[in-house]
Amino acid sequence: MRVLIGVTGSIAAYKAAEVVSLLVKAGAEVSVVMTQHASHLIGEATFRGLTGNEVRVDLFESGTKRPIHIEIATQHDVIAIVPATANVIGKIANGICDDLLTTVVLSSKVPLIVAPAMNEAMYLSTAVQENLAKLRQRGCHIVEPETGWLACGQEGKGRLASSEKIVEIIKEVVRRTLDLKGRKVVVSGGPTLEAIDAVRFISNRSSGKMAVSLAAEASSRGAETVLVTGPISVAYPCSVKVVEVETAQEMRTAILQEWQDVDCLIMAAAVCDFKPRQVFDGKLPRSRGLRLELEPNPDILAEISADKGRRVIVGFAVETEDEIERGKAKLAAKGLDYLMVNNPLAEGAAFGSDTNRGYLIDKHGKVEEIPLMTKRELARKILDKVAAQLSSID
Numbered sequence: 001m002r003v004l005i006g007v008t009g010s011i012a013a014y015k016a017a018e019v020v021s022l023l024v025k026a027g028a029e030v031s032v033v034m035t036q037h038a039s040h041l042i043g044e045a046t047f048r049g050l051t052g053n054e055v056r057v058d059l060f061e062s063g064t065k066r067p068i069h070i071e072i073a074t075q076h077d078v079i080a081i082v083p084a085t086a087n088v089i090g091k092i093a094n095g096i097c098d099d100l101l102t103t104v105v106l107s108s109k110v111p112l113i114v115a116p117a118m119n120e121a122m123y124l125s126t127a128v129q130e131n132l133a134k135l136r137q138r139g140c141h142i143v144e145p146e147t148g149w150l151a152c153g154q155e156g157k158g159r160l161a162s163s164e165k166i167v168e169i170i171k172e173v174v175r176r177t178l179d180l181k182g183r184k185v186v187v188s189g190g191p192t193l194e195a196i197d198a199v200r201f202i203s204n205r206s207s208g209k210m211a212v213s214l215a216a217e218a219s220s221r222g223a224e225t226v227l228v229t230g231p232i233s234v235a236y237p238c239s240v241k242v243v244e245v246e247t248a249q250e251m252r253t254a255i256l257q258e259w260q261d262v263d264c265l266i267m268a269a270a271v272c273d274f275k276p277r278q279v280f281d282g283k284l285p286r287s288r289g290l291r292l293e294l295e296p297n298p299d300i301l302a303e304i305s306a307d308k309g310r311r312v313i314v315g316f317a318v319e320t321e322d323e324i325e326r327g328k329a330k331l332a333a334k335g336l337d338y339l340m341v342n343n344p345l346a347e348g349a350a351f352g353s354d355t356n357r358g359y360l361i362d363k364h365g366k367v368e369e370i371p372l373m374t375k376r377e378l379a380r381k382i383l384d385k386v387a388a389q390l391s392s393i394d
């Protein structure tokens with residue numbers, strides 16, 4: 001395990017020495033990058049002594065073949081910023097890279113762990129909370145600070161989490177990093193659009209955020225990932241093959257094309273159940289009036305699960321009442337391994353929101369209540385289960 005620890009200018013910077021020491025004891029290869037401000041609070045020599053490696057601070061340092069930030073960004077399995085100041089959290093959340101640490105973070109593709117430490121007013125400020133929410137949504141692991149005695153002389157929330165907890169999370173994140181390597185994961189997302197005439201359609205409010213989080217998480221864990229999506233306005237994750245579709249029929253065709261070597265299919269798309277029986281040429285004039293006759297779309301999940309084999313299939317369902325009972329019935333009818341059922345009327349679970357909550361039901365009927373969490377955190381939870389099931393099949 002190759003760990004890069006970023007140390008920033010918090011009063012808790014000295015605690016990074018214990019984290020580094022615990023990691024070295026656990027057999028990790030550890031390097032340290034410090035911000036200029038951190039070097040006012042702890043010396044480079046401490047980390048050099050603990051790791052046996054040079055400690056880097058300066059972005060324009062010479063002596064490496066490639067620029068130093070590229071060199072460092074490609075040499076580690078994980079980056080953990082311990083402690084993370086409000087300043088560095090703000091810079092990373094907003095893509096600012098004006099020193100070595102922030103430039104390494106932006107140049108790196110490995111998982112990022114951020115352990116904030118600051119006084120309570122700073123921690124609870126809207127700016128810091130918004131920046132942390134942004135990072136969480138992008139898949140960054142935030143190690144919640146503790147409540148306790150702070151260096152500013154007050155009790156409050158903002159004290160760096162314990163060294164043991166930070167080290168545990170670093171180990172856990174590295175374990176997950178490649179647990180889907182060699183697997184192919186297909187995620188469907190977004191709404192489908194079913195044409196009424198040349199300019200009008202019926203659709204639904206799906207934003208595609210859940211599917212994008214699932215695809216980003218699968219890809220970051222090493223899976224060959226395909227996102228089959230209806231029209232959405234969320235940015236696609238990089239390193240993911242994207243197949244853009246409009247109708248339920250096109251979505252069915254695209255999924256079937258990938259199907260043969262798929263290990264896991266996650267149907268997060270809100271496929272329209274119905275489509276207009278007739279699509280009119282041109283734009284229907286208002287004066288003509290409109291009586292729509294609808295017919296059912298193909299039930300992609302039901303069709304595909306008949307040829308399930310050893311694949312793991314996860315479905316999503318929206319229910320506004322009797323979520324658990326209806327979810328269980330749907331899971332059984334479609335032969336799924338897991339079904340995430342959510343109610344868009346519940347707080348934090350609305351279409352388009354960055355968070356979700358509900359119930360995750362497995363094929364044995366076990367129901368896990370999912371408290372309010374970001375869609376990326378939910379994606380992580382679902383893929384933990386998928387990875388465990390796939391490895392138990394081998």
Ligand SMILES: Cc1cc2nc3c(=O)[nH]c(=O)nc-3n(C[C@H](O)[C@H](O)[C@H](O)COP(=O)(O)O)c2cc1C
Nearest residue numbers: 008009010011012035037038085086087088117118
């Ligand atoms: C003694 C001292 C302690 C500080 N402790 C913290 C802290 O715990 N958390 C924090 O966010 N900022 C803290 N600051 C403020 C940061 O050092 C300051 O915002 C700085 O610009 C951070 O730079 P960096 O993020 O590049 O390391 C402290 C400043 C001083 C002088």
